[in-house]
Amino acid sequence: MSSQPRLVEVRQNVLKQNDLLARSLRQRFEAAGVFVVSLVSSPGSGKTTLLEKTLTRLIDNGNRVAALVGDLATENDAARLARSQAPVKQIVTGTVCHLDADMVQRSLEGWELKDLDCLFIENVGNLVCPSSYDLGENLRVVLMSVTEGEDKPLKYPTIFNTADVAVITKMDLAEAVEFDLAGAYENIQSVRPGMEVLQLSAKTGDGLNEYLGFLVSRMESRSLVGKVSVG
Amino acid sequence: MHELSIAISIIEGASQEALSRGGAQVHAVHLKLGALSGVVKDALLFSYEVATNGTMLEGSRLVIEDVPVVIYCSECQAERRLKSIQQFCCPVCGALSSDVVRGRELELVAIEIEEVEEIV
Numbered sequence: 001m002s003s004q005p006r007l008v009e010v011r012q013n014v015l016k017q018n019d020l021l022a023r024s025l026r027q028r029f030e031a032a033g034v035f036v037v038s039l040v041s042s043p044g045s046g047k048t049t050l051l052e053k054t055l056t057r058l059i060d061n062g063n064r065v066a067a068l069v070g071d072l073a074t075e076n077d078a079a080r081l082a083r084s085q086a087p088v089k090q091i092v093t094g095t096v097c098h099l100d101a102d103m104v105q106r107s108l109e110g111w112e113l114k115d116l117d118c119l120f121i122e123n124v125g126n127l128v129c130p131s132s133y134d135l136g137e138n139l140r141v142v143l144m145s146v147t148e149g150e151d152k153p154l155k156y157p158t159i160f161n162t163a164d165v166a167v168i169t170k171m172d173l174a175e176a177v178e179f180d181l182a183g184a185y186e187n188i189q190s191v192r193p194g195m196e197v198l199q200l201s202a203k204t205g206d207g208l209n210e211y212l213g214f215l216v217s218r219m220e221s222r223s224l225v226g227k228v229s230v231g
Numbered sequence: 232m233h234e235l236s237i238a239i240s241i242i243e244g245a246s247q248e249a250l251s252r253g254g255a256q257v258h259a260v261h262l263k264l265g266a267l268s269g270v271v272k273d274a275l276l277f278s279y280e281v282a283t284n285g286t287m288l289e290g291s292r293l294v295i296e297d298v299p300v301v302i303y304c305s306e307c308q309a310e311r312r313l314k315s316i317q318q319f320c321c322p323v324c325g326a327l328s329s330d331v332v333r334g335r336e337l338e339l340v341a342i343e344i345e346e347v348e349e350i351v
Contacts, residue, residue, distance in 0.1 A: 005258045005345045010248050014240050014262070014337045098233055129233035131269035132337065157316045158269045161331075193319050193327035 018133055021101035025136030032113035035219040036121065038135050040159060041143035042152070043125030046169040048077045050143065050202045050211075051122055055084035057212055064115060068107050069122040070099045077122065087111065098129035101136060118219065127156040139218055145170040147177050150184035157191040164218075165196045167211060172201040237270055237337070238278035242288050244339050249287065254344030259292040261343075265336035266300045266316050300334030 013019060029036050039047045051067060058065045066087040069077045078090035089107050091099060104121060113119075121137060123130045142163035144152045147170060153160045160166065166188050174181065181199070188197050198214060200207025245260045260279075264272060272295055279293040300313040304321035310332050314322045319329060 005256075005343045007261075007341050007343050008248065008252055008254070009341045010244070010339045011341075012244060012339050014237060014244060014339050016244070017240070096233075096236070128269060132233065132237070154317045158267050161267060161316075161319070161329075162269075189327070190318050190320075191316070193329045195329070 015132060015134075018101045021105060022134035022136040025101055025105060026138075028113060029119070029136060029138070032116070034113050034116045035118045035139075035222060036135075036137045037118065037139045037141060037215065038121040038123060038137040039141050039143060040123045040127070040130045040163065041125060041145075041169075042127045042148060042156075045125070045143045045145040045148065046202055047122050047125070047143055048080055050167070050169060050200070051120055052081055052084055053202045053205075053208060054120070054212065054215075055081060055086040057208070058118065059085055064117045065120065066111065066116050066118075067120040067122065068099075068104060070103070070124040072097070072124060093124055097124055097126050098133055099123050099135060100133045104135050118215075127152075127159045131159040131162045138222065139164050139215075141165050141167055143167050143169050144184070146174045146179035150180045150187060153184075153187040153191045160188060160191045160195075163192065163195065165198065165214065166192075168197065168199040170201060170203070171199050171206060172204050232274060234270060234274040235278040235282060238275060238282040241279065241293070241339060242282055242286055245342050246287055248339075248342055249344050252344060252346070254342075254346055255287075256345040257288050257291045257342055258345060259294050259343040260288070261294045261296070261340040263296050263298050263336040263338040263340050265298040265334040267331065267334040268337040270337060272297070296340070298333055298336045301332045302328040303330040303332050304328050305330070 041047050055065050067081055068089050068091055070091045070093055071077055072093055075090045078088045081088040091103050091107050121135055140163045142160055168184060185197055188195060198211050200211050245257060249257050264270060276293055283289045300316055301310050302313060304311050304326055306324045306326040307321060311321050320327050
């Protein structure tokens with residue numbers, strides 16, 4: 001014997017577990033005084049190259065930095081980033097197309113957060129899936145390279161909308177690929193009005209100072225004045 | 232394609248809830264899905280069907296309510312529904328706004344369960 005089906009209200013976020021974990025990570029980072037930056041982009045936009053330059057420059061200026069780097073299958077990125085002398089851990093996700101808070105938490109085991117000023121998390125190259133997962137970061141940077149075309153923000157509005165700053169990379173190739181810079185700015189503003197946009201070439205170094213300056217200003221606005229410096 | 236992991240999270244949440252309510256069979260799971268959730272509806276429906284196989288939710292329906300993006304327009308001092316998620320501006324006055332009021336939802340709203348009554 002059974003009764004009629006009844007509707008039971010649940011009202012909970014499907015990603016509640018991830019959100020709770022991300023919140024506790026954020027508290028840990030805050031308590032340890034670590035500023036956490038995540039990088040998202042499509043594959044091949046230059047996350048690893050920019051990160052390698054960023055780590056090297058921040059270390060040269062006496063900052064204590066580290067990186068977690070997500071990849072579907074290889075550990076190549078970690079090997080590249082290790083050249084910067086920063087502690088680097090690869091998170092090989094297997095078939096999973098994004099990082100989540102649990103992967104970040106597990107990867108932090110063995111690291112003393114209080115010995116760090118800044119932690120970078122490079123997500124798996126993907127402009128769709130990472131947008132749903134909070135990693136406990138303070139700043140989400142979305143990269144788009146000039147070779148991808150200026151309409152990328154319109155194709156992936158969600159990830160641009162969840163990001164805090166957009167960085168246009170490979171500017172040294174802009175002319176060769178007839179990149180419409182004004183159009184790119186317009187498209188970014190259309191999906192995320194007011195978002196700061198930076199442009200750089202990690203290869204030539206053009207725009208790198210402005211990018212690092214931006215990161216440092218964001219760190220300082222979290223009242224970590226003096227902890228991080230850029231020369 | 233992260234809809235499969237989202238589907239698994241939905242199934243876990245709904246199963247826990249059903250068990251805690253003494254429910255034996257789940258007929259339907261109701262979900263709110265925002266246009267800015269980053270989740271594709273069709274892919275989620277497909278994943279749900281696959282992922283419920285062999286679970287207590289096998290055969291249940293996933294009922295999705297689409298939630299459009301609503302922004303707050305400070306010019307109009309009103310909530311406005313976006314015409315397109317490619318254009319974050321007020322459809323009435325054209326002012327830009329990043330102030331998202333609704334549209335990020337990925338929320339398990341309710342479950343339809345059938346309780347088993349003890350036969351005395």
